Amino acid sequence: MLITADPWSAVNRRPYRSCGATAALSVALLLSSCTGSGPRGAAGGGGVGDPLFPALGNGGYQVRHYGLDLDYDVRKKQLDATAELTAEATEDLRSFQLDLQGLRVSRVRVDGESADFSRKGHKLIVRPPDGLRKGAAFRTTVKYAGSPQELTDPDGTTEGWVKTPDGAFVSGEPAGSMTWFPGNNHPEDKATYDFRITVPQGYTAVANGELRSQKTTGGRTTFRWHSGQPMASYLATATIGKFDVRTSRTPQGLPLYVAVDPAEARASRGPLGKLPEILRWESGLFGPYPFSSAGAIVDHTPARITWEALETQTKPVYAGAPDTVTVVHEMAHQWFGDSVSPKTWADTWLNEGFATYTEWLWAEHTGGKTPQQQFDALYKDDPHNERWDFPPGRPGAAKNVTGPAVYERGAMVLQQLRNAVGDKTFFRILKEWPAKYRYGTADSADFIAFCQARTNVDLKPLFQAWLYGDGKPKRLY
Secondary structure (H helix, E strand, O other), X not given: OOOOOOOOOOOOEOOOOOOOOOOOOOHHHHHHHHHOOOOOOEEOOEOOOOXXXXXOOEOOEEEEEEEEEEEEEOOOOEEEEEEEEEEEEOOOEEEEEEEOOOOEEEXXXXXXXXXXXXXXXXXXXXXXXXXXXXXXXXXXXXXXEEOOXXXXXXXXXXXXXXXXXXXXXXXXXXXXXXXXXXXXXXXXXXXXXXXXXXEEOOOEEEEOOEEEEEEEEOOEEEEEEEEEEEEEHHHOOEEEEOOEEEEEEOOOOOEEEEEEOHHHHHHHHHHHHOHHHHHHHHHHHHOOOOOOOEEEEEEOOOOOOOOOEEOOOOOOEEEOOOOHHHHHHHHHOOOEOOOEEEOOHHHOHHHHHHHHHHHHHHHHHOOOOOHHHHHHHHHOOOOOOHHHOOOOOOOOOHHHHHOHHHHHHHHHHHHHHHHHHOHHHHHHHHHHHHHHOOOOEEOHHXXXXXXXXXXXXXXXXXXXXXXXXXXXXXXXX
């Protein structure tokens, strides 16, 4: 069932499932009857205190692995699914929450036993029969179904499970993963994934990681994908369509899987043909590629998809044929954003500033402007340009995470840093930063401390002005 309330808050209420009390009781009494004589411990919180998206994610546990079994009827646009989450309790819990927008939940089990559950906005509240002890590993199985619904983000863009005539274009930044599977939907909680996706014969289902098997039985094909390196939930995909699929390896032996809608094949051929070159060049700058495969998904998307691409882990999704610079940008994210993910959405500049700066380095590499020339051109612009509307390290509002200040001024921060510390130290930072936080998360404070530890130059004025200062900052270097 579609939840029509604001998905960024958890205020829309649905009836609680009966747990031995009559349905006529108030929500407060019902909660009391379910928990008053039951397991002791905390009620796991909804939200992890993100400054921009406070209702996303959940407290009290850390997911270690997702096993997603998805059966999608393309014609009826119906999903029948089971999610199995392996997690660890980080405190004593009498209940915990999962993020799931819409869809109908029919059963929840915790460690094989039926668990009581209820819905509140995009939160699925689970009450294990015996509670959970801090440090305990536990397995939660959720059976659910329905027609997944896309989300409209605070910036007006569309994401989530976006239905297409031949399947679904699936992207998750910042919240769209909860439109198709229950989870701890915040970048700070990273996990490994296995996908089992069943679609009508003739369709292809593409997910993160490597394709383990593909089997057709009774007119339906099941694709099994495995993603063995930790991944933030917003980077997961299960895109379905009729694709031209090409598999190959880079000269270094890295497997490539490229799925392209036939309508976008011709325009995509040149840019995607540069993937091996781009990966080799970026690995020289940023250190070894952090994952066990790479690739791309190019879909022919509805007009309401107004953005170009998302850095879904191992296989960026492109809303139409990309140009080469976009491929450079999205592959840079495999280091900056995917392997090293932001602790909060306020740290998005650590994703986008680095990826934009990589575009500048590529331009110089291919005979175009230098990064300093790119910086100079942007700095000469109107002081009322929207890139100066807010500082990249302090976006202030959810709608700003995709604003020019995050991308362009974020890259300008890096050029000022390069000028301050010199090329040798700067390019050392480009390699050592993703190595130190590989498969983890980091925030702006981590980055500032990391840079300061590698130079005798006092970087405090630079970051105060360029990362956190209001308006158009003065050039310091």
